[in-house]
Amino acid sequence: MDLPVITPEAPKAGGCSAGSCGSTADQMGDMSAEIRAKVQDHPCYSEDAHHYFARMHVAVAPTCNIQCHYCNRKYDCANESRPGVVSEVLTPSQAVKKTLAVAATIPQMTVLGIAGPGDPLANPERTFETFRELALKAPDIKLCVSTNGLALPANVDELAKYNIEHVTITINCVDPDVGAKIYPWIFWQNRRVYGREAAAILIEQQQKGLEMLVARGILVKVNSVLIPGVNDEHLKEVSKIVKAKGAFLHNVMPLIAEAEHGTFYGLMCQRSPTGEELKQLQDACEGDMNMMRHCRQCRADAVGLLGEDRGDEFTMEKVEAMEIDYEAAMAVRAELRARVTAELEAKRQKAHAAKSAPAVQVIQFQPRAAKPAGRPVLMAVAAKGGLVAIHFGHAREFLIYEASAAGAKFVGHRKADAYCSGDETCGEGESVLGRTIRALQGCEVVLCARIGIEPWGNLEAAGIQPNGEHAMEPIEEAVMAVWNEMLVAGKLDARSLAKSA
């Protein structure tokens, strides 16, 4: 006789490491041991790692060789968090000093990246001098670079010299007609080239650079900026092509285009994608490609864990005043790395065990005909350190999980302004709350440590159920507990799906 099959997406033999759970961390099961070793302590390449390991960017590369419509070259701003923005441009020797100071103070800092504020490879002397010095003085720090790709083929050999294991290329298109709407011009072979011709050259160099890196065994992440009406549909093709050429991870990021940033798109009222549009595109690409969902679009001088910035503690003035014993720091760093790696491994094992558990329990509640066993539900979580730990009104971002019979899958994050930050700003509270609720569009539940009566009512009115019953519980357990409650209450059957659609 047939037993009811209630988990069509259930992990096959081998549990989540078989690769169907979707998040970057889970897909690590598909990787070779060599690749896993390369990404397990890189916060930008491993979703798991970003809870534990920190990164920093040093802004040694001011010059740029292309113009993107989402960038304003007047980058000197301390109040904005987005790529290409920095407060002080450093010389290579200042950058080395700063890196050693951060590495000694924040032993979780495993990765040093050069990401701008211009393009690192448009400043090859400054970029490579920094790498050369760091490879000598801090061999325990991973070096990586993020580039627009125009000068990549010319610099691949040099990159390989410094044992750089990770390179990110921003690829927004593979079609010059699409590119002409994103890049007004490039600087190429000592002249300015415009429009479609410029985009064609850029695309050719990016693709060539990608192939050359893969041929040398360097891990390549591709970043793409999702620009509604310009490259949204096109990015699915981009994802297929870069995957076929051997890129390891695809990070689709939402366009940032506020008028006050003074970018072309900002001034021209080009809109940004909604959180739902971003997720839909990431989901569409996921069948073909390992997608990164935890990017926080950090600054070119960011310091710390993703989503936090400790740059203020390491201005050059403060760094110059620090005395660093790097030999001693390296011992502390090695010890911490070993401890976290072991902890991560244990957590991974436990998570996999926990994920298969609900599937077994679910069986008992399911009538035979009910297939599939409950639709997926999006939940927003005000989290810290892997726990449901933040007051709703204090959350600056919500992690978004998709709960289903297959488990809780991290699918992204949505930014929010903490609307309740003290007396003086509470007057504006309502409009900020409205914006937060809009940002949570598509979610049916929000989990938080606590929540006030007013936002509770507003969330309910917007069709989002607040839930404060799982304070300080691990996120995935809390999300699955709520999902199972919804399942038992009959909220996840086919009829409720039709209603919600």
Place this chain on the structure above:
Amino acid sequence: MALEIIESCVNCWACVPLCPNKAIYEAKPHFLIDADKCTECTGDFAEAQCVAVCPIEGAILDELGVAMNPPGSLTGISPEHWAEAQAEIAAR
């Protein structure tokens, strides 16, 4: 014969390493060109390199005070078509 950088310069550094005469230097509030050193790249390049890489329309002038990258030349949208282009982009 020399070019001049004016106050709309955003100090992005793009021009500095390209100058074959090392005529461009960091200054407050914006970068400057040493008129004695500038040759407008004659004999070195077909286009003045600072002009060819500068991302800001109107930030570099020739010796007659004429903008080397006039309005609309870098965005590809002339000022009279700006509103039209904005309407089209805003509708995306």
